[in-house]
Amino acid sequence: MVAAANTRLRLETVRLTALFGKNPAVREVSLLFPAHTVTAIIGPSGCGKSTLLRCLNRMHELTPDAAVTGTVLLDDVNIYATDVNPVELRRRIGMVFQRPTPFPTMSIYDNVAAGLRVNGRRPRQETDDAVERALRQSALWDEVKDRLATSALALSGGQQQRLCIARAIAPQPEILLLDEPTASLDPAGTQRIEELCHTLKRLYTIVIVTHNMQQAARVSDYTAFMYLGSLIEVGRTNEIFTKPQVEQTEAYITGRFG
Amino acid sequence: MSAGTFRRHLTSRVMTALVVVLAFLAVLALVLILGDLIAKGASSIDWAFFTKSPVPAGESGGGVANAIVGTFIVVGLAALIGVPVGVGAGMYLAEYGSGRLGFLVRFVADVLNGTPSIVIGIVAWTFLVKPTGRFSALAGSVALAILMIPMLARTTEEMVRLVPHSLREAALALGYPRWRTSLKVVARTALGGIVTGCLVGIARVAGETAPLLFTALGNLNFSTDVRHPMQTLSLQIYVYATGPFDEWHRMAWAAALVLMGLVLILALAARWVTRQRYGSGR
Numbered sequence: 330m331v332a333a334a335n336t337r338l339r340l341e342t343v344r345l346t347a348l349f350g351k352n353p354a355v356r357e358v359s360l361l362f363p364a365h366t367v368t369a370i371i372g373p374s375g376c377g378k379s380t381l382l383r384c385l386n387r388m389h390e391l392t393p394d395a396a397v398t399g400t401v402l403l404d405d406v407n408i409y410a411t412d413v414n415p416v417e418l419r420r421r422i423g424m425v426f427q428r429p430t431p432f433p434t435m436s437i438y439d440n441v442a443a444g445l446r447v448n449g450r451r452p453r454q455e456t457d458d459a460v461e462r463a464l465r466q467s468a469l470w471d472e473v474k475d476r477l478a479t480s481a482l483a484l485s486g487g488q489q490q491r492l493c494i495a496r497a498i499a500p501q502p503e504i505l506l507l508d509e510p511t512a513s514l515d516p517a518g519t520q521r522i523e524e525l526c527h528t529l530k531r532l533y534t535i536v537i538v539t540h541n542m543q544q545a546a547r548v549s550d551y552t553a554f555m556y557l558g559s560l561i562e563v564g565r566t567n568e569i570f571t572k573p574q575v576e577q578t579e580a581y582i583t584g585r586f587g
Numbered sequence: 588m589s590a591g592t593f594r595r596h597l598t599s600r601v602m603t604a605l606v607v608v609l610a611f612l613a614v615l616a617l618v619l620i621l622g623d624l625i626a627k628g629a630s631s632i633d634w635a636f637f638t639k640s641p642v643p644a645g646e647s648g649g650g651v652a653n654a655i656v657g658t659f660i661v662v663g664l665a666a667l668i669g670v671p672v673g674v675g676a677g678m679y680l681a682e683y684g685s686g687r688l689g690f691l692v693r694f695v696a697d698v699l700n701g702t703p704s705i706v707i708g709i710v711a712w713t714f715l716v717k718p719t720g721r722f723s724a725l726a727g728s729v730a731l732a733i734l735m736i737p738m739l740a741r742t743t744e745e746m747v748r749l750v751p752h753s754l755r756e757a758a759l760a761l762g763y764p765r766w767r768t769s770l771k772v773v774a775r776t777a778l779g780g781i782v783t784g785c786l787v788g789i790a791r792v793a794g795e796t797a798p799l800l801f802t803a804l805g806n807l808n809f810s811t812d813v814r815h816p817m818q819t820l821s822l823q824i825y826v827y828a829t830g831p832f833d834e835w836h837r838m839a840w841a842a843a844l845v846l847m848g849l850v851l852i853l854a855l856a857a858r859w860v861t862r863q864r865y866g867s868g869r
Contacts, residue, residue: 386760388756388759388760391756391759393685416762416763416764417762418762419759419760419761419762420761420762423760423761424760426753426756426757426760428753430751430753430754430756430757432754432757432758432772432775432776433754433776434772434775434776434778443758443761443763444761444762447761447762447763447764447767448762493757496761497760497761500761500762
């Protein structure tokens with residue numbers, strides 16, 4: 330498929346199907362996410378792109394009546410194997426949601442440290458360093474370094490979303506899943522998040538679900554187009570947007586449906 | 588102004604006036620009760636009222652120190668038993684109670700919520716007083732705790748359900764185990780509401796008399812032994828108000844005022860906790 334020869338394989342789905350009750354939301358999707366790249370998943374509402382993302386860190390199965398068939402390989406290990414602990418798996422895969430979800434009872438510092446503390450106690454200095462590193466990586470450090478002990482709710486929406494990114498990357502996961510991370514942000518906030526995608530892909534493998542095709546074109550290396558739960562086409566972003574192979578993809582990216 | 592606009596404004600005025608009057612009526616009851624209590628009880632409240640135990644009938648003076656201390660012990664012990672069970676049950680209902688057992692627990696809690704408190708007193712008598720052969724403050728506390736538990740379970744459940752699902756998902760996606768998500772994120776976010784619910788529940792049972800009649804029984808002397816009968820303000824009011832002496836009636840009013848004051852303080856504390864919760868941040 331699309332993996333360049335020199336990028337090490339990190340994450341791959343093989344005939345992945347996700348169900349709500351008896352209704353498949355994702356149908357037999359086989360997709361490869363090369364290491365240290367940004368892969369965008371685009372498609373009209375209800376095409377299963379968020380569900381696909383939630384299968385990658387086993388969040389989908391938390392929904393009542395949800396089920397998954399097929400496999401998701403992380404470094405050649407099936408994360409749906411019975412001996413994989415989903416709780417530990419999620420510590421290796423960070424996730425950021427559509428709306429900012431800072432923990433309202435915690436300070437800015439505690440929010441970022443939340444994912445570190447769940448991994449067991451560690452020296453104070455180590456936590457301090459990890460929090461600062463995560464906040465610097467998410468480009469929030471300069472704005473909050475003087476008020477780390479204050480409530481996270483006092484931040485603006487865009488800052489809260491970057492805080493959530495800091496919280497997700499503080500435990501240094503291998504994969505970063507972004508589920509329409511700019512859906513509730515203004516253009517300035519959106520731009521900052523997009524810039525982050527560019528810098529963070531050096532450290533993490535990023536999968537981003539987005540409604541916004543311009544965003545996909547701006548931030549991603551690879552783009553996958555989904556429709557009615559099926560993967561229609563995947564390829565290098567510039568190729569998908571300039572010369573798509575499938576008629577449906579072309580119709581969608583030129584705005585003729587969806 | 589056209590006729591239509593005039594009618595619209597008139598209707599608005601009339602309806603506003605109506606709800607103001609209704610709101611006033613609702614508050615009026617509290618104002619009348621409080622006013623009456625202050626008018627009839629305040630004059631009997633002095634230092635001795637808080638520091639002395641009752642004197643034999645016919646003598647004047649004395650106080651209700653034993654009943655005040657007794658109220659704190661009986662209600663405090665009830666809270667010690669009732670709060671963990673009630674809040675725990677509420678957490679279970681909100682977080683895991685979607686199945687058959689959750690339905691059953693919720694149903695039982697609702698029935699228990701509607702059970703007359705005197706029935707719960709009789710139950711406590713049957714299982715605690717009769718087998719041990721003596722009335723005790725502990726039996727009274729258990730009766731009050733049984734009253735408190737369904738109330739706290741249901742308010743805790745409501746408060747926990749108010750916590751947005753997205754917060755729960757955010758914690759789970761960070762690799763929080765389910766129990767830790769419930770405790771560190773969900774319960775902590777709902778804490779203000781849960782504490783308020785507990786204070787309101789405690790205030791409610793602090794005024795209960797019926798379940799204590801067959802359990803704590805009442806005691807004319809100062810006692811802090813929970814294995815023996817103990818006086819509470821509500822029991823004291825009951826005895827004094829139904830007694831034949833004017834002096835007792837006077838004391839009953841004063842004791843009622845003190846009890847009302849305690850409940851009011853709890854209600855204010857509940858208010859304060861709630862405000863803290865919404866006051867932080869945003």
